[in-house]
Amino acid sequence: MAKVRVGYVCNSCGYQSAKPLGRCPNCQAWNSFEEETPAVATGKGRGGAYGGVVGGKLTSLSTVGRREEPRTSTGIPELDRVLGGGLVAGGVTLIGGEPGIGKSTLLLQVADRVSRQGGPVLYVAGEESLEQIRLRADRLGVTADIQLTRDTRAEHVAALMAEHKPALCIVDSIQTVTVEGEGAPGGVAQVRDGTSMLTRAAKETGTATVLVGHVTKDGTVAGPKVMEHIVDTTVFLETVGAFRLLRSVKNRFGQAGELGVFEMRGEGLIAVDNPSAAFLAERPVGVPGSVVAATIDGQRPMLLEVQALASKTPYPNARRVVVGLDPRRVDVVLAVLERRLDLTLGGLDVYVNLAGGLKVPDPGLDLAVALAVYSAVVGRALPGNVAVFGEVGLAGEVRSTQAALRRAEEAGRAGYTRLVVPPGLDGHPGIKSVEEAVAAVWASAGASR
Secondary structure (H helix, E strand, O other): OOOOOOOEEEEOOOOOOOOOOOOOOOOEEEOEEEEEEEOOOOOOOOOOOOOOOOOOOOOOOHOOOOOOOEEOOOOOHHHHHHHOOOOEOOOOOEEEEOOOOOOOHHHHHHHHHOOOOOOEEEEOOOOOHHHHHHHHHHHHOOOOOOEEEEOOEHHHHHHHHHOOOOOEEEEHHHOEEEEOOOOOOOOOHHHHHHHHHHHHHHHHOOOOEEEEEEEEOOOOEEOOOOHHHHOOOEEEEEEEEEEEEEEEEEEEEOOOEEEEEEEEEOOOOEOOHHHHHHOHHHHHHHHOOOEEEEEEOOOOOOEEEEEEEEEEEOOOOOOOOOOOOOHHHHHHHHHHHHHOOOOOOOEEEEEEOOOOOOOOHHHHHHHHHHHHHHHHHOOOOOOOOOOEEEEEEOOOEHHHHHHHHHHHHHHHHHOOOOOOOOOOOOOOOOOOOOHHHHHOOOOOOOOOO
């Protein structure tokens, strides 16, 4: 009889080890290892090189039909955008986010809208009582008749899906789902096998399924990484200032990287139709060091404000403080300003901020940083109708960026008539260097260095 090898798995990140460890070397979690015994294959036949196993049927790709997966609108256009057009029948979506950020609130709103469209909805409440859900529903104005259950056994949930064929099944959360004989709820084996069983049930019944996932302290979904591979779509809800951002990081039925912007109010999560206007609502006009930048976050173009402040330093070494941007790229831009424009920054503390709380690692923000710092140092404000984007190279040249046309269109919709952009964009005179950018911005005012 073959010897069964026992392994140990971190219940926080899924790291595997031959022996239990006090601290996980991957995610640094303490006392997180659980014993896991792999299943032993019990094949009867042993003839041939593969134990007498016969291969399955092969299907030629040319004979496979083309079929668009039917979608169900969530009733929230901003959420449909992130999902690639709506919920896919039989598709499984995993949504993660910090506790209290609004995952359950958003999904209860979706359940209400889908149910009103005539689709039955099954809500598996693993963390809250039915009375708590009713209180939230009253607060959100939910009037649809949603079917609730507190039964979190994966086998029972799959049976309910097969029996009632709901249009939408919400499981809140996957960490509370149990599978018979797999250990404690929330463990690696439970989460993995529960996700697999519910995914299989969703495919067989054509039920759009949404799984709520806990997150670890570093913001990733708690549980084995294989869980994210099993599901079709993974989205994260995060807080940025006064807004909630819903970001897709994986989507088998649409484009990953889509971004939705919401605002938490008393009636629930409300979609922000014009994020650019929302992020620029409090921008001061006519203040040196403020520049409107056209950027791309994921796949969504937005207008954001880049701010800069320069002040005489009381310290031997000048400070460089960067918020929301890549500090290394900002250092490169500052070096280019000193070398190519003879802008003296050695005795100045320089502060650069991306207003609104967003963190955007976009090279296309380089030119906005350069103009904001220059504006702050010389004390001249940019004209109110100017928006900029472009990457800055070490030679002071301005390079093209991805999605330049979409950036320009977003700036035009917001009413910015003068664009300072790299060459190659039809209808806009491109600038080739930082020196040209400075001259182009202040040309009408006759500004000089």
